[in-house]
Amino acid sequence: MAQDPIDQLEATIHARKGADPATSYTAKLFARGRRKIAQKVGEEAVETVIAALVEDKAALVGEATDLVFHLLVLLAECDVTLDDIRAEIARREGVSGIDEKAARKA
Numbered sequence: 001m002a003q004d005p006i007d008q009l010e011a012t013i014h015a016r017k018g019a020d021p022a023t024s025y026t027a028k029l030f031a032r033g034r035r036k037i038a039q040k041v042g043e044e045a046v047e048t049v050i051a052a053l054v055e056d057k058a059a060l061v062g063e064a065t066d067l068v069f070h071l072l073v074l075l076a077e078c079d080v081t082l083d084d085i086r087a088e089i090a091r092r093e094g095v096s097g098i099d100e101k102a103a104r105k106a
């Protein structure tokens with residue numbers, strides 16, 4: 001079975017660590033450092049929100065994809081993997097956000 005494209009993207013991003021920034025955008029991001037990568041995630045998040053609010057579905061798909069790419073680069077920079085995210089999603093499965101928030105205040 002073909003690999004999930006998001007898993008493939010994570011593997012590509014990891015493979016770009018230490019690659020030539022002149023030929024790889026991902027390597028250029030790693031070379032610019034965590035602060036710059038985090039800034040890009042913020043920018044792409046804002047662009048995603050704007051696309052959603054103007055109800056442009058095609059733009060939203062494009063911006064959300066940019067956001068996921070830059071978020072994966074940030075996670076890789078911080079040594080967090082998609083498996084870590086999967087584990088956290090699984091841990092939250094069935095726990096209502098309403099109940100979780102109420103428990104925080106107790």
Ligand SMILES: N=c1c2ncn([C@@H]3O[C@H](COP(=O)(O)OP(=O)(O)OP(=O)(O)O)[C@@H](O)[C@H]3O)c2ncn1[C@@H]1O[C@H](COP(=O)(O)O)[C@@H](O)[C@H]1O
Nearest residue numbers: 009012013016023024025026027028040043065066069070
């Ligand atoms: N999914 C992506 C992807 N999504 C978005 N982008 C790039 O993200 C950039 C975002 O555009 P911006 O205008 O915000 O960026 P910018 O102006 O260059 O950045 P700043 O000057 O603002 O810092 C564009 O250059 C996009 O091409 C991506 N670049 C790479 N990938 C994947 O990563 C793989 C490896 O890419 P390289 O590392 O370039 O080989 C590719 O094969 C793709 O699968």
